[in-house]
Amino acid sequence: MPKQVDHQERREAIAHALWRVVDQHGWSRATLREVAREAGVSLGQLQHYFASRTAMLTFAMESAAERTADRVARGLAALDQPPHPRDVLRLVLVEMLPLHPDARASSRMSAAYVLEALHDPALRRQAGLGLRDGRAMVERLVRDAVAQGQIAPDRDPGIETDLVLALTGFSPLLELGVVEPPAALAAIDQHLDRLFAGA
Amino acid sequence: MPKQVDHQERREAIAHALWRVVDQHGWSRATLREVAREAGVSLGQLQHYFASRTAMLTFAMESAAERTADRVARGLAALDQPPHPRDVLRLVLVEMLPLHPDARASSRMSAAYVLEALHDPALRRQAGLGLRDGRAMVERLVRDAVAQGQIAPDRDPGIETDLVLALTGFSPLLELGVVEPPAALAAIDQHLDRLFAGA
Numbered sequence: 054m055p056k057q058v059d060h061q062e063r064r065e066a067i068a069h070a071l072w073r074v075v076d077q078h079g080w081s082r083a084t085l086r087e088v089a090r091e092a093g094v095s096l097g098q099l100q101h102y103f104a105s106r107t108a109m110l111t112f113a114m115e116s117a118a119e120r121t122a123d124r125v126a127r128g129l130a131a132l133d134q135p136p137h138p139r140d141v142l143r144l145v146l147v148e149m150l151p152l153h154p155d156a157r158a159s160s161r162m163s164a165a166y167v168l169e170a171l172h173d174p175a176l177r178r179q180a181g182l183g184l185r186d187g188r189a190m191v192e193r194l195v196r197d198a199v200a201q202g203q204i205a206p207d208r209d210p211g212i213e214t215d216l217v218l219a220l221t222g223f224s225p226l227l228e229l230g231v232v233e234p235p236a237a238l239a240a241i242d243q244h245l246d247r248l249f250a251g252a
Numbered sequence: 253m254p255k256q257v258d259h260q261e262r263r264e265a266i267a268h269a270l271w272r273v274v275d276q277h278g279w280s281r282a283t284l285r286e287v288a289r290e291a292g293v294s295l296g297q298l299q300h301y302f303a304s305r306t307a308m309l310t311f312a313m314e315s316a317a318e319r320t321a322d323r324v325a326r327g328l329a330a331l332d333q334p335p336h337p338r339d340v341l342r343l344v345l346v347e348m349l350p351l352h353p354d355a356r357a358s359s360r361m362s363a364a365y366v367l368e369a370l371h372d373p374a375l376r377r378q379a380g381l382g383l384r385d386g387r388a389m390v391e392r393l394v395r396d397a398v399a400q401g402q403i404a405p406d407r408d409p410g411i412e413t414d415l416v417l418a419l420t421g422f423s424p425l426l427e428l429g430v431v432e433p434p435a436a437l438a439a440i441d442q443h444l445d446r447l448f449a450g451a
Contacts (some may be wrong), residue, residue, distance in 0.1 A: 072324075079267045096410075114444075164363065164366070167428065168360070171360065172277055177428065181430060184424075185430055209442070211435065212435075212442050215422075215435055216443060217416065217421045218431075219419045219425065220418045220419020220421055221421045221424075222422070222423070223361075223414075223421070224417040224421070225383075226383070226414070226417060228366060228370060229366065229369065230384055231417075232387075232417075236411075240414040240415050247446075
C-alpha cells in the first residue's frame with residue numbers, strides 16, 4: 054500500500070518540521086503557516102494532512118512519545134537481561150529529560166503541549182490519557198519490584214511512582230542551567246538507590 | 253512621589269492583565285495587543301510602560317515571584333517560631349505548585365516564561381538568575397539543617413536541594429489531573445519525612 058505509506062511519511066515529515074520550529078524558535082512561532090514553510094509544503098497541503106492545529110499537535114506529540122518509547126526500548130535491549138527495575142526507571146527518567154538533542158526536542162514539545170492543553174479540552178484529554186498510561190506503566194514496575202523484594206515492602210507504590218515521575222521537574226532546571234546534567238543524574242541515582250535500598 | 257506610585261501601579265495592573273490572559277487563554281494569546289485590551293489601555297500606552305515584550309514578560313515574572321515570596325512569608329509567619337526547616341521547605345514547594353488559584357497563575361506564568369526563555373537570551377539570563385537565587389536559598393536552609401542535626405550528616409546538601417526543587421515536577425501532573433492534590437501532598441510529605449528522619 055504505497056499510497057498509505059506516503060501519507061504516513063508525509064505526516065511524520067510535518068511533525069518533524071513542527072518539532073524543529075518549536076525547538077529552534079519556540080512555541081509562539083509554531084503556527085500552521087510557519088510549519089508548512091519549514092516542511093516545504095503549501096498551507097493547503099498541510100491542511101490536507103491535518104484538519105486543525107489540534108490534530109497536528111496531537112500527532113506530533115504522539116510521535117514524540119513513540120520516539121521516546123523507541124529510545125527507551127533500545128536502551129533496555131542494551132541492559133543485562135532481564136533488566137533490573139532500577140535500571141528501567143533510570144532509563145525512562147533520563148530519556149524524559151533534556152539531556153541530549155532528541156530527548157530535548159521531545160521534552161520541549163511536551164512542555165509546550167501541556168501549556169497549550171490547559172486551554173484546549175481536546176488536547177487536555179489526550180495529554181492526560183497519555184500521561185496516565187505512562188504513570189500506570191511505572192506503577193506496575195514499582196509494584197512488581199515490591200512483590201519481588203527489590204523494593205522494601207513498607208514503601209507505598211503509588212507514592213513512590215509519583216515521586217519518580219515528579220523528578221521530571223529537572224527539565225526546566227536543566228534547560229536554564231540552574232542544575233547541570235551530572236548533578237541531575239547524581240540526584241536521580243541517589244533517589245533510586247534509596248528506593249531500592251533496605252529491601 | 254505620587255507620580256512614581258501611579259507609574260508602578262499601572263505597571264502592576266498591566267502585569268496582572270498579562271497573567272489573566274496567560275491563565276485564561278494561554279501563552280499564544282499573550283500578545284502586546286491582547287494584553288493592552290485586557291488592561292484597558294491603548295497599545296501606545298502599554299508601550300510607554302514596557303518598551304518591549306521581553307521587558308513586560310520579565311516584569312510580570314518578577315512580580316509573580318514577589319507574590320509567591322509574599323505568600324511564603326505569610327505562611328511562615330503563621331508557623332511556630334522559629335519555624336522548623338521541614339515546614340519551610342514544604343511551604344515553599346506547596347506555593348510553587350498549582351494547588352490554588354494564585355499559585356496556579358504563577359506556576360503557569362513561570363512554565364510559559366521558561367519556554368519563551370529558551371529562545372530569548374535576555375529572558376534566559378533573567379530566568380536563570382532568579383532560579384539560581386531560589387536554589388541558593390533552599391541549599392542554605394538544607395545546609396543549616398544538616399549543621400543543626402535536623403538532617404543526617406551523611407546527606408549531600410547539594411543533591412538534597414536539587415531533589416526538593418525537582419518535586420516542582422508535580423506541576424504538569426497536577427495540571428493534567430494525572431496526580432490529584434492530596435496524592436502530590438502525600439508524596440511531598442513522604443519525601444520530606446525521609447529527608448529529616450534518622451538525623
